[in-house]
Amino acid sequence: MTATSSIAFLVVAGGRGSRAGEGLPKQYRPLLGRSVLAHTLKALHAAAPQAVLATVIHADDRELYDAAAQELPADARERLLAPSTGGASRQDSVRNGLEALASLEKPPKVVLIHDAARPFADAALIARAIDAALDHGAAAPGVALADTVKEVDAAGKVTATPERARLRAVQTPQSFAFDLILQAHRTAASKALEFTDDAMIAEHAGHAVHIFEGDPANFKLTTREDFLRATALLLNALPDVRTGQGYDVHAFAEGEKVWLGGVAIPHSHGLAGHSDADVLMHAITDAIFGAIADGDIGSHFPPSDPQWKGAASSIFLKRACERVRERGGMIAHIDATIVCELPKIGPHRDAIRASLAAIMDLDIDRVAIKATTSEKLGFTGRQEGMAALAIATVRLPG
Known part of the structure; x- marks a missing residue:
């Protein structure tokens, strides 16, 4: 030949x-x-x-x-x-x-x-x-x-x-x-x-x-x-099913909106962070990196690097998705929970799901977003900040 x-x-x-x-x-x-x-x-x-x-x-x-x-x-x-x-x-x-x-x-x-x-x-x-x-x-x-x-x-x-x-x-x-x-x-x-x-x-x-x-x-x-x-x-052809978990917190700071899943939600405060402080996207990004045992968001995008100051968190999430696809795999499902007293997440849930699905190039029915309060307990209960937890399920070649 x-x-x-x-x-x-x-x-x-x-x-x-x-x-x-x-x-x-x-x-x-x-x-x-x-x-x-x-x-x-x-x-x-x-x-x-x-x-x-x-x-x-x-x-x-x-x-x-x-x-x-x-x-x-x-x-x-x-x-x-x-x-x-x-x-x-x-x-x-x-x-x-x-x-x-x-x-x-x-x-x-x-x-x-x-x-x-x-x-x-x-x-x-x-x-x-x-x-x-x-x-x-x-x-x-x-x-x-x-x-x-x-x-x-x-x-x-x-x-x-x-x-x-x-x-x-x-x-x-x-x-x-x-x-x-x-x-x-x-x-x-x-x-x-x-x-x-x-x-x-x-x-x-x-x-x-x-x-x-x-x-x-x-x-x-x-x-x-x-x-x-x-x-x-x-x-x-993708029999290796894996899950990863992610967790992130950000404190409230001066501002008029918070970014959640790429959606700007009006609020009395913003969230403090080196990037845009999208606590939900950070948790999901870490969950994906965890599922493929590929470090975490900090190892890929260190906060000490000035180029990430104020950066859109979609950059981080897209990179995590690319790492899965580079290995011939796919993201099968994302399940995430936002923990806060305010703002109310329910009215924005579908917009957040649609935004995340577009960023990750997934069908929207593969993205689940939930929200809960902490019954006024802890830093989220005192409205000092927000937390997010996420689980990512990925499939890789055997």
């Missing part, structure tokens, strides 16, 4: 597919805290770390794409090229991506064209795809059919029963010698011919397409049921 530096992945992410629901194009829908596109790019990078990652996106999706790119590990982002803009059809989009690769100082020798909505391509499948492209010039993964297939007419009458052993359900990535598929796409465009996949374009150009072994797990996310199946698979 050739060195992976001469290989490019071309990920087609310009579709508007809505059968999966939720409004967003399915490649940007969240899947356990990370977009489908980010899951796909991460898997491809893990399979061939030195390959470049090229994407084709819809003209309206640049912000969604940029957010997905930020979800990738740093080493994957380094291999990510600027995205190309898609065309009126998938075929046009792929051609645009190929032309962008052709404009590189050193175009790839092999290109693997992959659907953004297939996040489960593993290293073994990618290795087979690369070898097949090198050996045959044009190749696609295929899965043998388990069911008998019938050909029917417009009235539903069976007209033929193809021999099942000769049939394959074709997947992506389809892999090609780069010059071969680029010229085949150019030829199809010049003749205004439309095909359903890149293998057909290579066939029309006169190239034999080799079918190599696909993978049933490499399914395409299309329906709501597909997303449920994908969620189950990802959870099964």
Whole structure:
């Protein structure tokens, strides 16, 4: 197999597919805290770390794409090229991506064209795809059919029963010698011919397409049921369930508001602290660091460092979440309690949950916030300050 530096992945992410629901194009829908596109790019990078990652996106999706790119590990982002803009059809989009690769100082020798909505391509499948492209010039993964297939007419009458052993359900990535598929796409465009996949374009150009072994797990996310199946698979890959606890206190000081979970709540006093003194966010941050045994907020953001004076605590919380994701894990749940006599937390609870969910990139139903008094006992009872306790549940790879 050739060195992976001469290989490019071309990920087609310009579709508007809505059968999966939720409004967003399915490649940007969240899947356990990370977009489908980010899951796909991460898997491809893990399979061939030195390959470049090229994407084709819809003209309206640049912000969604940029957010997905930020979800990738740093080493994957380094291999990510600027995205190309898609065309009126998938075929046009792929051609645009190929032309962008052709404009590189050193175009790839092999290109693997992959659907953004297939996040489960593993290293073994990618290795087979690369070898097949090198050996045959044009190749696609295929899965043998388990069911008998019938050909029917417009009235539903069976007209033929193809021999099942000769049939394959074709997947992506389809892999090609780069010059071969680029010229085949150019030829199809010049003749205004439309095909359903890149293998057909290579066939029309006169190239034999080799079918190599696909993978049933490499399914395409299309329906709501597909997303449920994908969620189950990802959870099964994160069997190491851990919990961490966090606790923080801050004294009241002069001010007109307190920050809780990134929400400014009007009050007769503020909270004293080196940063913005968001006692709730500090407790949650420590709980997450504790769950992955990665120190505490003070070791990552020491109060002796002047750069953190007055800093927004969202910086700290986002970093704790990044540390979980850098390890291939996810935050499964946050449960936190605020202890104070005043201000009243109930009217602000949902705003706080929404703020924290956005900062941590979690569904809001994974963030629980409670509040209690200390029955006028202790420093919180005397309204000298506030306290917060938090438990974080995370899942990591085994």
